[in-house]
Amino acid sequence: MLKVIAQDFIKPEALEIVRPLYQELVALTRQEPLCISYDLHVDQKDPGHFVFIETWPDRAALDAHCATEHFRRLVPQINAHQRAECTFILMDDF
Amino acid sequence: MLKVIAQDFIKPEALEIVRPLYQELVALTRQEPLCISYDLHVDQKDPGHFVFIETWPDRAALDAHCATEHFRRLVPQINAHQRAECTFILMDDF
Structure with a gap:
């Protein structure tokens, strides 16, 4: 099982623009047959710091997610509104 | 619901020392009555980068966790074997 933490850093003036994009991304990703979990959170100290916690069966499933129409479109x-580069951590269970 | 990501950075020579400490911390924390989830992961790119993903009902439950005997002991x-300071992100659901 592959766990992923993906972190986005969005400009303060764009928070309302990205909100429906995130909503659509979460809704469509959860419909992917290989998606085990895909949850989005917001840092209590920074409303522009968005944190995905994702669970996939393996790397191939994550790669398939990154190749979907909704991922490549949304x-x-x-990212057009980011104030810093996204970060990704791919993890195994302890 | 409160989601927490806590990240530890351990010196390479101490990985086998911290392993049983983490095992005990995870086992005892999962027995706390207010613990919803407490999962430990390891960065695929860095075996000394340990990442807790935690779910608590609220901040008071997290504070109670940090005051337990097992937390304060383990x-x-x-941390005696860390190569960099721990980091914490407290998050709300999107």
């Missing part, structure tokens, strides 16, 4: 729209 | 033993 992520660049979100 | 965390300083783990």
Whole structure:
């Protein structure tokens, strides 16, 4: 099982623009047959710091997610409003 | 609901020392009545980068966790082997 933490850093003036994009991304990703969990959170200290916690069966499933129509359409729209590069941590269970 | 990501950075030579400490911390924390989830992961790119993903009902429950005997006994033993300061992100659901 593969656990992923993906962190986005969005400009303060774009928070209302990205909100529906994130909503659509979460809804469509959860419909992917290989998606085990895909939850989005917001840092209590920084409303522009968005944190995905994801569970996939393996790396191939994550790669398939990154190749979906919704990912390739929505992520660049979100990233257009970033104030810093996204970060990713791929993890195994302890 | 409160989601927490806590990240530890352990010196390479101490990985086998901290392993049983983490095992005990996870086992005892999961027995806390207010613990919803408490999962430990390891960065695929860095075997000394340990990542807790935690779910608590609220901040008071997290504070109670940090005041337990097992937390106050085990965390300083783990931190004695850190190569960088721990980091914490407290998050709300999107």
